[in-house]
Amino acid sequence: xxxxxxxxxxxxxxxxxxxxxxxxxxxxxxxxxxxxxxxxxxxxxxxxxxxxxxxxxxxxxxxxxxxxxxxxxxxxxxxxxxxxxxxxxxxxxxxxxxxxxxxxxxxxxxxxxxxxxxxxxxxxxxxxxxxxxxxxxxxxxxxxxxxxxxxxxxxxxxxxxxxxxxxxxxxxxxxxxxxxxxxxxxxxxxxxxxxxxxxxxxxxxxxxxxxxxxxxxxxxxxxxxxxxxxxxxxxxxxxxxxxxxxxxxxxxxxxxxxxxxxxxxxxxxxxxxxxxxxxxxxxxxxxxxx
Numbered sequence: 528x529x530x531x532x533x534x535x536x537x538x539x540x541x542x543x544x545x546x547x548x549x550x551x552x553x554x555x556x557x558x559x560x561x562x563x564x565x566x567x568x569x570x571x572x573x574x575x576x577x578x579x580x581x582x583x584x585x586x587x588x589x590x591x592x593x594x595x596x597x598x599x600x601x602x603x604x605x606x607x608x609x610x611x612x613x614x615x616x617x618x619x620x621x622x623x624x625x626x627x628x629x630x631x632x633x634x635x636x637x638x639x640x641x642x643x644x645x646x647x648x649x650x651x652x653x654x655x656x657x658x659x660x661x662x663x664x665x666x667x668x669x670x671x672x673x674x675x676x677x678x679x680x681x682x683x684x685x686x687x688x689x690x691x692x693x694x695x696x697x698x699x700x701x702x703x704x705x706x707x708x709x710x711x712x713x714x715x716x717x718x719x720x721x722x723x724x725x726x727x728x729x730x731x732x733x734x735x736x737x738x739x740x741x742x743x744x745x746x747x748x749x750x751x752x753x754x755x756x757x758x759x760x761x762x763x764x765x766x767x768x769x770x771x772x773x774x775x776x777x778x779x780x781x782x783x784x785x786x787x788x789x790x791x792x793x794x795x796x797x798x799x800x801x802x803x804x805x806x807x808x809x810x811x812x813x814x815x816x817x
Contacts, residue, residue, distance in 0.1 A: 545574070545581040546716075546723045554711035555582060561709055564650075564668055564690035566700075569713030572758020575693040578713075579649035582691065590647045591688075593635035599656050601663030604634040605673050605682075627677050636667060637682055645686040654694040661704035669707055716759060718745065728763050729770065739776035740766060743788050747795075752803055757794040765793040 539555040541547030547555075555578075558565035567575045583590035593604055609630040617624045633641075639648040653661060667673045671684035692708065694700065716724060718741055725737060744765070748756045757765075768790045769779070779789055787804045788794060795801050 539582050539585050542581045542585050544727055545577060546720060546727060547578075547581075548720060551578070551711060551713065554709060558691075558709040559689055562687060563707065563709045564692050566692045566694065566705070566708035566710045567713060568694045568696050568710070570715060570756070570758065571695055572760045573713040573715060574759065575713060576649065576651050579647055579651075579691040579693070582689065583647035586647070586689070588645055588647050588689070589642065590649060591635050591639045591642070592649045592651060594651045595653055595656050595660070597655050597657075599660070601656075601660050602634075604636045604650075604664065605667065606634050606637055606675060607632045608677050631675065631677060636664075636673070639688040640671065640682055640684040642686065642688070646688045648688040648690045650690065650692045652695060653692050654697045654700065658698065658701070662701050665703060665707065715748075721759070721762070724759060725763070725766060729766050732766065732770065735776050736769070736774075736779075737766075739779045740769060743779055744794070747788060750803070750807075754799050754803075755796050757796075761794055761796075765790060768793055 539547070539559070540552050554567075555565060567578060569575055579592070580590055582588075608627075609632060613624055613627070613630045623629045635648065635650075639646050668690060671687055672681055674681050721741060722737065725732065725741075740762075744757065744762050747753070765788075772790070774789060787801070787808065791801065791804070795804070
């Protein structure tokens with residue numbers, strides 16, 4: 528049972544380096560109260576991974592990060608038995624072979640369950656793995672324990688970790704898994720929230736320059752046919768370059784026949800999108816030449 532003192536101590540309200548909207552802080556605190564994994568979805572670059580780090584920082588907890596790849600198996604999060612090393616050691620007459628525990632490699636869940644203090648466990652980009660990956664973790668995340676067949680021991684969470692799971696929405700997650708999570712979708716920041724984010728990273732930027740840059744940024748994002756919309760992190764990189772080059776609002780505006788934004792390599796990440804803006808500029812020039 529969560530006491531009032533514990534609840535207050537574990538409330539998240541953002542940090543000085545992370546702007547959290549009201550609905551996001553509600554989602555984090557609800558997941559903590561319910562003792563459910565927090566499943567965070569949103570387009571890349573909206574701060575899903577960073578959220579887990581900031582929650583850990585705000586609550587004074589260590590963080591254990593498990594970055595999922597396409598080849599990652601759920602079992603790796605629990606433990607792996609290195610039978611090959613044991614066979615090799617047995618051939619060499621090594622005494623270590625007498626204890627199978629010497630060949631058990633602990634996974635991130637094992638680390639989180641047996642940590643001496645409560646931790647934040649980040650399972651990052653769960654949708655990269657096979658579709659069965661989330662289902663294979665259902666029982667372990669629900670019961671906060673798992674059985675090690677090779678040693679006959681049960682590993683239980685000494686302090687229930689705060690579990691934050693991120694997804695880029697690349698594939699649908701199983702319903703049984705979704706039922707066990709508290710869900711939150713991070714909307715792309717509007718201009719007001721984006722200004723707060725920029726202030727954290729580039730404090731003191733002149734208002735007219737920021738207004739012009741944000742207008743150009745959102746115009747790029749809203750361009751029909753764009754394959755990859757620039758994210759918050761790409762905006763911050765772009766602004767860093769703008770400040771380093773000492774560009775003015777007039778430099779950013781350009782002309783109607785120059786559709787590509789200044790330093791566009793920070794915003795546009797593939798040749799199709801660059802060609803799209805080049806076509807827009809070509810059509811603008813052709814229209815102007817009539």
